[in-house]
Amino acid sequence: MEDLPRIKVEYKDKKNSSGKIVNGVICLSISSRLLPHRQEEHINKLTDKLVNKMNWAQRYDFDGQESPVKNDSDLLYLAETINKSYYKVFLENATFHEQKSSWGTCSLKTKQIYISTRLIGAPMELLWYVVTHELCHLAEPSHNSCFWELVSKACPNYVECRNKLKAFGMQ
Numbered sequence: 311m312e313d314l315p316r317i318k319v320e321y322k323d324k325k326n327s328s329g330k331i332v333n334g335v336i337c338l339s340i341s342s343r344l345l346p347h348r349q350e351e352h353i354n355k356l357t358d359k360l361v362n363k364m365n366w367a368q369r370y371d372f373d374g375q376e377s378p379v380k381n382d383s384d385l386l387y388l389a390e391t392i393n394k395s396y397y398k399v400f401l402e403n404a405t406f407h408e409q410k411s412s413w414g415t416c417s418l419k420t421k422q423i424y425i426s427t428r429l430i431g432a433p434m435e436l437l438w439y440v441v442t443h444e445l446c447h448l449a450e451p452s453h454n455s456c457f458w459e460l461v462s463k464a465c466p467n468y469v470e471c472r473n474k475l476k477a478f479g480m481q
């Protein structure tokens with residue numbers, strides 16, 4: 311037997327329809343201004359999209375994989391370890407930073423890397439990948455083939471890591 315996702319539909323007097331996942335339930339907010347057959351189209355389309363998202367998020371089980379990297383000094387130690395072994399770029403500092411739209415950023419000017427606070431205690435594999443990614447940007451700013459070749463030195467399974475990161479972000 312396959313469990314179907316639970317769906318909650320609300321009709322609102324607004325132009326657009328939208329949907330999100332709240333505690334495993336698909337919550338749809340459908341425009342009441344549309345004709346019934348158009349409303350049904352919106353429900354089907356949004357449900358498909360969110361079911362895909364849920365399936366993707368459940369591809370990996372991150373339970374019990376919490377890493378010991380929980381503060382800035384742990385993070386700097388990790389970054390220096392990767393850097394010493396694989397890159398030897400000039401790195402001034404690595405810190406956790408509140409940022410919602412990206413997992414990591416870096417400053418070429420100050421040679422610092424910033425990792426999203428959402429990754430505090432995240433599985434080591436994910437932290438390793440994001441820190442590696444930002445370290446490589448200190449040597450190669452753009453996402454070209456040289457960049458990915460550099461990334462693969464410390465992180466040969468970076469493609470899988472990127473997928474896992476995507477799933478981690480959806481959980």
Ligand SMILES: [Zn+2]
Pocket residue numbers: 443447453
């Ligand atoms: Zn990048």
